[in-house]
Amino acid sequence: ENNRPVKLISFFSFKDTDKYKYIFASPGIGYNYYDKFMIGALLHNYTLPSEKFQFLVAPLYGTGSKAINGVAKFNYHWYPTNTFHKVEVGVNGSSFSINHNLDTTGKKIFERFRKIVPYVRLYLKESPRSSMERFFDFRTYVITEKSFDNYDYITGSDSSIIYPKSFTTSTRYINQLTYQASNSRVLYPYSYQLQLQQGKGFYRANVTADYFFNYAEGGGLSARFFAAKFGFIGSENNAVAYAYQPILLGANGDNDYLYNNYFLGRSATNAGSPLVKNSGIAAQQIMVPNTGGLHFRLDESVQGISDTWVSSINLNTTLPDKLFPIKIPLKIYFDAGTYASAWKKGSTQNRFIYVGGLQLSLFKNVLNIYAPLIYSKEFKEYLNTDKNANKFTRKITFSIDIQNITMKKLFPQFAL
DSSP states (O other): OTTOOEEEEESOOOSSTTTOEEEEEEEEEEEETTTEEEEEEEEEOOOSSOOSEEEEEEEEEETTTOOEEEEEEEEEEEOOSSSEEEEEEEEEEEEEEEEEEEOTTSOEEEEEEEEEEEEEEEEEOOOTTOOEEEEEEEEEEEEEEEEEEEEEOOTTSOTTOOEEEEEEEEEEEEEEEEEEEEEOOSSSOEEEEEEEEEETTEEEEEEEEEEEEEOTTSOEEEEEEEEEEEEESSOTTOGGGGGGOOBSBOBOGGGOTTOOSOOSSTTOOTTOOSSSOOOGGGGGBOBOTTSOOBSOOOSSOOSOBOSSEEEEEEEEEEOOGGGSSSOOOEEEEEEEEEEGGGGSTTOOSOSOEEEEEEEEEETTTTEEEEEEEEEOHHHHHHHTTOTTTTSHHHHOEEEEOGGGOOHHHHOGGGGO
């Protein structure tokens, strides 16, 4: 096996893997508000049967930021003969721009992140006919952020507009232990995940469970349960730890503290920026993993954030195919959640907040668009104070769920 010659070809191939060690090359592209269009290459060696050492490298040049961005993944796996079916060790990395602005000279400057994630994943043994998959995963995120610092204004100009003058660079870590079990059976598939996270000044535990109830005539009901417990380690005045608090609403880019999700404009808000574009459609993107997943976005803190615990349930159901002349991937969704402060003695807050409406799921649930039609009075009261936020088109949100892109979906051969 080790004597197989290396062969460079484009994209994928599953032929003659006993004769060659393939390296696949193809163009790589990407886009976000700050790096703009990114062009580069994608190199990897993923095939069947899989190589023991696997890699994926995608360097991308940002035409807007003039910076080298990209992702990289390296792992090695083997199949022991005892408790574990498979052991995988590896390291992942990525780096992109996350914000932009102008300095006092009018030059565009960029905030950036870089992360390195070493990990070990242990797959438990299953019976040959089982559709179960269970694993333990331990990883450490080492994240470096280059952020704007020392703001100033230009003499003689609008003093309410401030310009970043320099940068500050900081590095943080998060240790994460995950146990996940999933059953991909055709009828009533399910999965659940138990997760512990720890970093400077905080700990957090997340529980997520998903279940799909099949309908006899096709389609079904998806149910998701989420709960998170948060606590401070050391001083409760640790401002850094507040960034890790669990929330009920779908998260924006600032809440994605692990940089695990793709955002069109990670720091985009409906308030935008007076100097550079940082609003628009990107300000309506949300993230569901590790949040309560209520499909609603408000950049201001309107309840549902807790330094103790949150819990939620998310439901969506397909509609009968005969309802429309052509097949439309339209669903009805309903989300409800609660959080610690609403249960404190003397609290005037409603214990449960909710939102529901129509969901359009495209590209095998990778792109989901949500139009809220009903929501709790807390949201109504806030929206009544902001005419722009109360516009129907502004209340629509979307998520880009890259976790739904799997090798089994892209290439059915991986299901063998």
